[in-house]
Amino acid sequence: MSFSTEERGNPNTLSYRIYFKSSDGKYISPFHDIPMYADEAQNIFHMVVEVPRWTNAKMEIATKDPLNPIKQDVKKGNLRYVANVFPHKGYIWNYGAIPQTWEDPGHKDNDTGCCGDNDPIDVCEIGNKVCCRGDVIKVKVLGVLAMIDEGETDWKVIAINVDDPNAKDFNNISDVKRLKPGYLEATVDWFRRYKVPDGKPENQFAFNGEFKDKDFATETIKATHVDKWFYYAKN
Template structure:
């Protein structure tokens, strides 16, 4: 199973979008049409890379847009770039999401006591390769961190790309601690502090910021898949989410390939990228 992307609009503008296609060249939703499993029997999942490592642009699956293309988050009418909080340069992993998952904002998690954040579940890929924006990778789940973001549960699942030459050495969260010393501590530090330059307080965590193991993480991913199933079949309210898809059987939101193509063609043509603001290279320091 292979996928490709098509850019529309000019990068570093509010109109920029990254649409997805399947192996037949037909447009699909990365949220709804890419299967959660790459290999279900071995618990290997697909992941959509939204933000390549070391970059700053806060790209995300457009959950409220038709076909859910990648787009850059906007805050206060400005494109959002994550600050460099010393010693971290941009994102310190390939950051993305597992398709066909949903953190239900109507469900209060029994472990964290908070509701879901209304997004697909997030992943942090610790592999060596710096992926490209929109790349679909196959990942092995190693553990998870429970970020509490403004009263919502925002799971961060630690994964490694199965194509990484070291993937065979990683089986659980303790392997990350042993083989990549300091990486888990840096991950907690990054999520705790990344919003501070925007004037917000440090983020908090469930479980005192401790990582849960592989089995816990896999169960968490699978539970968000069940929430997504209810969403895509209209058994629960979608709210502002756009569930348009081209390949989910029996989904009331399913559309034709022609309808999907018209969505893409209605967006801006691709063009040269705008310059990135010089402020993106600024470093922030605090204890």
């Protein structure tokens, strides 16, 4: 299964969009039409890359727009960018979402005590390659962080591209701690402080900011899995 993209408009403008096509050239939704699983038997998931590592533009799947293209988030008429919060430069991983998932704003999570943020579940991909906007990659899930963003549950899945040359060495969150020392601490620090330059308070976390393991993360993803008909019925 392969996918291609079509860019419209210029980057860093309100009109910029990235649309997705299937292998036969038909327009598809990255939210609804790309399968959640790349290999269900191996618990390998698809990830739609919204924000390449080290960049600052806050790009996201437009869940309310026809065909759900990727576009830059807007607030009060202005394009949104994340600040460089020392010592970090932009996003510190390839950042994106798992298709056919949705954090239900009408459901209170038993673990966090908060409802979902009305978006697909987020992924931080920690491999070596800097991906491109709109890439659809296959990832191995390693763990998850439970961020609480303005009172909403906002899970952050930690994963690695299965095509990364070191992917075989990463099989759980403990491997990230061992092989990339400081990376998980930097991840918590980034999510805690990235909105502070915009005048927002620091974000909070469930589980005292501790990462949950691969099995917990996989079950969390499965719990957010929805088909298009369920989503449209709820919205």
